[in-house]
Amino acid sequence: MKTNYRLIENKALQESVYHYRINPGMDLYILPRAGYQKKYAIFSTRFGSIDNSFRVEPENEITALPDGVAHFLEHKLFEDEQGNVFDRFAALGASANAFTSFTQTTYLFSCTANFEQNLTELLNFVQDPYFTEETVSKEQGIIGQEIRMYEDHPHWRVFFNLLESLYREHPVRNDIAGTVESISGITPDLLYRCYNTFYHPSNMAVFLVGDLEPDRVAALVEENLSARNYKQMGAIVRYYPEEPEAIMKEKTSQELVVSEPIFYLGFKDNVINKLTGRDLMHRELLMELILDTLFGTSEMLYNDLYKADLIDEGFGFEYAAESTYGYTMIGGETKDPERLHEQIIKEIKKAQKNGISEEQFERHRRKILGSYIRKFDSLEFIANNFLAYKFRDTDLFELPGVLNEVKREEALALIGENLNPDRHAVSLILPLTDG
Amino acid sequence: MSEAYSVHYLSNGIRLLFLATKKFKTISLGLFIHRDLKPETVALNALLPSVLEQGCRLYPDYLTLQRHLENLYGSELSTDIIKSGERQIIAFGLESAHDRFLGENGRLLKESLSLLGSVVSDPLLENGVFREDYIRQEKNQLVKDIKALLNDKAAYAMERCLSEMCADEKFGVYKLGRIEDYKDIDARMLYSYYRELLSESPIDLYIIGDLDEAEVIETAEKAFTISRSSNIAELAPASTNRFISDIRTIEEEMTVNQAKMVLGYRTYTDFDDSLHCPLLVYSGVLGGFPHSKLFMKVREEASLAYYIHTRLERHKGLMVIAAGINPVDHDNARKIIDEQLNDMVEGRISKTELDNTRRGLINSLLSRQDSPSQLISFHLDGMVGNKVYTFEELISGIESVSIEDIQEIAGRIKLDTAYLLKPREGEDVIYED
Numbered sequence: 001m002k003t004n005y006r007l008i009e010n011k012a013l014q015e016s017v018y019h020y021r022i023n024p025g026m027d028l029y030i031l032p033r034a035g036y037q038k039k040y041a042i043f044s045t046r047f048g049s050i051d052n053s054f055r056v057e058p059e060n061e062i063t064a065l066p067d068g069v070a071h072f073l074e075h076k077l078f079e080d081e082q083g084n085v086f087d088r089f090a091a092l093g094a095s096a097n098a099f100t101s102f103t104q105t106t107y108l109f110s111c112t113a114n115f116e117q118n119l120t121e122l123l124n125f126v127q128d129p130y131f132t133e134e135t136v137s138k139e140q141g142i143i144g145q146e147i148r149m150y151e152d153h154p155h156w157r158v159f160f161n162l163l164e165s166l167y168r169e170h171p172v173r174n175d176i177a178g179t180v181e182s183i184s185g186i187t188p189d190l191l192y193r194c195y196n197t198f199y200h201p202s203n204m205a206v207f208l209v210g211d212l213e214p215d216r217v218a219a220l221v222e223e224n225l226s227a228r229n230y231k232q233m234g235a236i237v238r239y240y241p242e243e244p245e246a247i248m249k250e251k252t253s254q255e256l257v258v259s260e261p262i263f264y265l266g267f268k269d270n271v272i273n274k275l276t277g278r279d280l281m282h283r284e285l286l287m288e289l290i291l292d293t294l295f296g297t298s299e300m301l302y303n304d305l306y307k308a309d310l311i312d313e314g315f316g317f318e319y320a321a322e323s324t325y326g327y328t329m330i331g332g333e334t335k336d337p338e339r340l341h342e343q344i345i346k347e348i349k350k351a352q353k354n355g356i357s358e359e360q361f362e363r364h365r366r367k368i369l370g371s372y373i374r375k376f377d378s379l380e381f382i383a384n385n386f387l388a389y390k391f392r393d394t395d396l397f398e399l400p401g402v403l404n405e406v407k408r409e410e411a412l413a414l415i416g417e418n419l420n421p422d423r424h425a426v427s428l429i430l431p432l433t434d435g
Numbered sequence: 436m437s438e439a440y441s442v443h444y445l446s447n448g449i450r451l452l453f454l455a456t457k458k459f460k461t462i463s464l465g466l467f468i469h470r471d472l473k474p475e476t477v478a479l480n481a482l483l484p485s486v487l488e489q490g491c492r493l494y495p496d497y498l499t500l501q502r503h504l505e506n507l508y509g510s511e512l513s514t515d516i517i518k519s520g521e522r523q524i525i526a527f528g529l530e531s532a533h534d535r536f537l538g539e540n541g542r543l544l545k546e547s548l549s550l551l552g553s554v555v556s557d558p559l560l561e562n563g564v565f566r567e568d569y570i571r572q573e574k575n576q577l578v579k580d581i582k583a584l585l586n587d588k589a590a591y592a593m594e595r596c597l598s599e600m601c602a603d604e605k606f607g608v609y610k611l612g613r614i615e616d617y618k619d620i621d622a623r624m625l626y627s628y629y630r631e632l633l634s635e636s637p638i639d640l641y642i643i644g645d646l647d648e649a650e651v652i653e654t655a656e657k658a659f660t661i662s663r664s665s666n667i668a669e670l671a672p673a674s675t676n677r678f679i680s681d682i683r684t685i686e687e688e689m690t691v692n693q694a695k696m697v698l699g700y701r702t703y704t705d706f707d708d709s710l711h712c713p714l715l716v717y718s719g720v721l722g723g724f725p726h727s728k729l730f731m732k733v734r735e736e737a738s739l740a741y742y743i744h745t746r747l748e749r750h751k752g753l754m755v756i757a758a759g760i761n762p763v764d765h766d767n768a769r770k771i772i773d774e775q776l777n778d779m780v781e782g783r784i785s786k787t788e789l790d791n792t793r794r795g796l797i798n799s800l801l802s803r804q805d806s807p808s809q810l811i812s813f814h815l816d817g818m819v820g821n822k823v824y825t826f827e828e829l830i831s832g833i834e835s836v837s838i839e840d841i842q843e844i845a846g847r848i849k850l851d852t853a854y855l856l857k858p859r860e861g862e863d864v865i866y867e868d
Binding site: 012013014035036037038084086087090091092093094095096110111112113138141142145146148149151152154155256257258259260296297298299300303306307309312313333363364366367368369370371373374376377378379432 | 458459496502508530535536537572576580582583585689692726738740759790791794798801806807
């Protein structure tokens with residue numbers, strides 16, 4: 001079989017990815033990595049916890065889902081008529097797993113032997129759904145335990161409590177696993193409806209990395225899909241509620257058994273849903289650079305806060321840039337949330353007035369580049385991030401180029417626009433006096 | 436197949452383990468100072484790397500040091516305290532991107548080794564000792580770290596079980612010690628302890644990357660110029676033969692949703708025991724994988740847990756079973772666990788269970804060769820256990836384990852302590868806005 005590919009190269013990294021387009025419209029990416037024992041494969045769909053309302057063209061009917069369906073479906077695919085999928089990977093010496101995020105569901109395995117059989121197993125189990133009343137009801141118990149476990153997890157709670165305060169409407173405010181109540185409404189029919197929409201190959205992609213021969217592996221994938229006689233599917237139209245610019249509420253707090261209060265402060269990004277592809281990556285890198293310059297370990301504020309015993313080494317920040325939502329979070333454990341709050345806001349106002357220096361900007365740019373290169377030791381990093389960026393219509397390999405383009409003047413403007421002190425929310429976990 | 440280190444001794448006796456490989460995009464350094472784990476010195480050891488990381492003579496404060504790291508393309512300096520058997524290991528790591536991706540021509544090996552050398556052996560001094568304010572600040576941070584164990588309920592339950600189980604053994608000492616152990620430490624005391632420690636402890640320096648051996652040795656020699664005693668301390672292996680008469684049962688209440696069960700077992704098997712591989716397979720068949728007995732029976736069939744697995748502490752010869760369960764299911768879960776242990780004793784292990792476990796263990800061993808930090812920790816384990824297994828040795832050992840070998844291990848294993856962290860009666864976690 002003749003398979004055509006397009007080569008995506010990055011000279012600086014000395015890496016190449018082979019890109020194949022597999023009928024009916026699935027992207028397959030293969031990165032050969034000589035000398036590695038391990039081979040790592042992921043099969044992902046653009047279906048995450050926020051995809052709660054959709055229709056498929058040309059139909060008019062809109063399907064609305066309870067929270068937690070994408071994650072529930074992920075669990076359920078591991079069981080089919082022949083039994084437990086883990087067993088089949090185990091027999092082939094592979095380690096299999098899956099994860100669901102806000103925007104995608106990913107199935108994966110890593111192995112050091114029997115790669116082609118394992119890949120076939122991955123392709124088969126993801127493409128063979130099996131949902132019954134009985135298996136769905138059993139899973140409700142297992143996921144119920146998982147949800148309860150996360151309820152005891154203070155850093156998970158502070159994060160979602162903050163998202164709930166920033167967002168009024170957008171489903172990013174809801175826990176990925178849903179609630180015990182929301183998942184009780186899940187039925188086999190509903191799972192099939194989602195499966196037949198979001199697990200069509202045209203909504204999916206595969207990334208393979210390790211010591212591989214691209215054409216040989218691509219032929220295997222192509223044969224597997226062609227035997228299934230897929231029909232073309234209309235475009236999936238996803239509906240997200242209109243999100244107002246204003247945040248939902250300024251402050252949220254919860255008591256849990258913790259040694260010290262946990263304080264997070266957050267901003268909602270209101271521009272993000274107007275950006276795609278390279279522009280989105282541009283904004284993401286600028287924000288990372290800004291946050292590292294304001295709150296990183298090499299700057300005054302971090303060191304002052306640490307000396308004043310207001311933070312510990314866990315203090316950090318995060319910026320998320322997806323196509324329908326975006327947010328900034330800053331925080332950690334602290335004995336004095338009020339003072340930490342004041343200091344963070346003061347620093348942002350100061351940066352809005354004074355900007356950041358050329359020296360700072362270049363130093364942090366250099367740091368991001370070096371950290372990016374270091375991460376390429378990890379096959380998991382490469383595969384997971386490559387597809388995550390592809391799903392946002394951009395390319396992990398373009399990162400050094402985009403990083404090189406960002407300008408200090410843009411950073412200054414972005415601090416003003418995206419970190420507006422008048423529109424932030426805070427989330428607190430307070431120690432519960434136990435006993 | 437296996438990656439082989441070349442071993443050199445620097446002129447001051449530091450052992451240098453160098454692995455030349457083109458596989459990675461990084462230069463990885465790891466330095467490990469081996470100490471006996473004991474209550475008198477646990478806090479001194481834990482405090483040292485935190486203080487040294489605050490600044491050295493050349494980069495006298497944290498901010499300056501971090502800026503220097505950023506200029507080295509975001510090289511990452513890390514410190515850690517590792518409890519391995521009855522040793523407390525002070526660990527330093529420094530990972531940099533390799534020059535060949537940055538057009539920097541061999542500068543980063545020299546820069547990163549000399550930085551690590553500065554941090555470890557050329558500290559910032561004031562009046563001939565460490566700075567008192569750094570000591571105060573880091574003591575305070577460590578006390579917070581000790582208290583913060585509470586925040587991760589699974590880790591907390593594990594630590595509570597093991598510390599109760601080994602309460603009157605060296606292993607029962609928490610790797611960061613107790614809060615009161617920090618009270619009397621001052622700059623003078625820590626500095627004199629530091630001099631003694633650098634002089635007489637076994638120190639291993641690992642270097643992994645696409646580098647020239649002669650240059651690595653020469654650069655390391657220059658970076659660590661400290662003089663050391665010719666009498667390096669010999670550390671005794673952990674004792675694994677403690678006799679138990681009764682099973683201890685400990686229950687604690689906390690305001691949580693999910694109960695955490697940790698069962699602590701003694702395996703009476705040393706790291707260099709001829710049944711080392713059967714022990715690995717035993718733990719794997721029982722609870723190391725999603726196909727293992729515990730996961731299949733307790734989670735998949737009975738839906739009684741979200742997670743359940745075994746974990747080995749191979750130096751101390753301990754095994755734990757840890758599970759997150761709904762508190763009302765405790766007795767049921769415990770009954771199923773005991774049945775699985777009994778099946779191991781009786782040799783009721785299917786060919787599939789055995790084969791799948793062998794393959795799973797071999798897969799994870801081979802995978803460790805793809806990560807510099809895993810390559811280092813694998814070898815370091817051998818150093819601690821006084822037996823450096825090669826990957827080939829373990830793989831062929833695992834392949835030849837029989838059901839009888841596993842039964843022999845099963846016959847040794849005894850439950851010592853059953854620990855349960857459970858929700859308070861009639862309480863639910865409070866939410867407020």
